[in-house]
Amino acid sequence: MPAKQLWHWQGIGSEGEACEGAQWAENRELLSSMLERRQIAPLRIKRLGVKAALWSTDKSAALIHQLATLLKAGLTLTEGLTLLAGQHPSRQWQALLQTLVSELEQGVPFSSTLAQWPQVFPPLYQAMIRTGELTGGLDTCCFELARQQEAQRQLAVKVRKALRYPLIILTMALLVVLAMLHFVLPEFAAIYSTFNTPLPALTQGIIALAAFSGRWGWLLLPIGATAALANRLLRRKPAWLIQRQRLLLRTPLVGRLMRGQKLTQIFTVLALTQNAGVAFVQGVESVRETLDCPYWSQLLTQVQRDISAGQPVWLALKNAGEFSPLCLQLVKTGEASGSLDTMLSSLARHHSESTLALADNLAALLEPALLIVTGVIIGTLVVAMYLPIFHLGDAMSGMG
Structure with a gap:
């Protein structure tokens, strides 16, 4: 499967309004077809650089913790991811969360969508999310996962500081x-x-x-x-x-x-x-x-x-x-x-x-x-x- 690339697009919606956003896609042609299915006429498409530092475990753990909080508050998984995408300061994270939302709307399990992004969500994330889906305790699994990641981060920082x-x-x-x-x-x-x-x-x-x-x-x-x-x-x-x-x-x-x-x-x-x-x-x-x-x-x-x-x-x-x-x-x-x-x-x-x-x-x-x-x-x-x-x-x- 070709590696996905990050794109910034500008276009016109079905009612003539101007709109723009960021999207992950394998190539420019596939992105254009995705926008057309959303009834958006693309006017300008520009490829963006991806910062690997933004895929840190700290940011992934923080996202999972926020998602668990929203799920505990009664929001659905799609609503929680959409809300997080709207308030995230990073454009590449916004695009990633929107991609996850699109996959979920097509009926793909959440754990399977995470498996497509191993550089962001390690196998432990996938295993815990899959368990949460099977047991019906997705919010609990997300909370435990975020807590474990934070504890590991603190311990690693302490050990590195001592050495x-x-x-x-x-x-x-x-x-x-x-x-x-x-x-x-x-x-x-x-x-x-x-x-x-x-x-x-x-x-x-x-x-x-x-x-x-x-x-x-x-x-x-x-x-x-x-x-x-x-x-x-x-x-x-x-x-x-x-x-x-x-x-x-x-x-x-x-x-x-x-x-x-x-x-x-x-x-x-x-x-x-x-x-x-x-x-x-x-x-x-x-x-x-x-x-x-x-x-x-x-x-x-x-x-x-x-x-x-x-x-x-x-x-x-x-x-x-x-x-x-x-x-x-x-x-x-x-x-x-x-x-x-x-x-x-x-x-x-x-x-x-x-x-x-x-x-x-x-x-x-x-x-x-x-x-x-x-x-x-x-x-x-x-x-x-x-x-x-x-x-x-x-x-x-x-x-x-």
């Missing part, structure tokens, strides 16, 4: 060190060279480091560019991504944060699909398709295969190797007692709370630690620059 802070501090410290080595230290070295007095070993070492950095420091640019290019090329290789993820998961603190975030996402979606009545294997499929990491997708594929072969859920998770004994015990208990959805919700809440606490603690510990490291580095440079002054003073006193 980003050390990089920012260390980068600033490196820039300060380079500035002192290349702009401040040479001035001091020029002054010290006029005196016939041996410099302290620390100062000699720092001067030698500055000279080496000034002579060969330019190599950092091609090395950095090569590393960035290599990383960009390797990101297209699933095997490399899998190995990198394994290495990161074995890294202290960082591995715990990343594992906690993924386990929170996995168990939250599984609990959501279980509460909505989706089969566990289909729930695992929904989780797997929402993950952007090949390593975890590979693990869930194995879990899905083991469950389909007749193994218990807890044993399939155990075979994956990345689930803690607590996860296995609670899942096993949930299977035996028939309360698997409750246990999955408890696991999702446990991993979310522990990961958030770990991120907060890591940020609280890293802040003073990084300040100490930065202070030691800069302090060493300052001492190395001013230490010869005291030696020169001693030498001049001895000469007197």
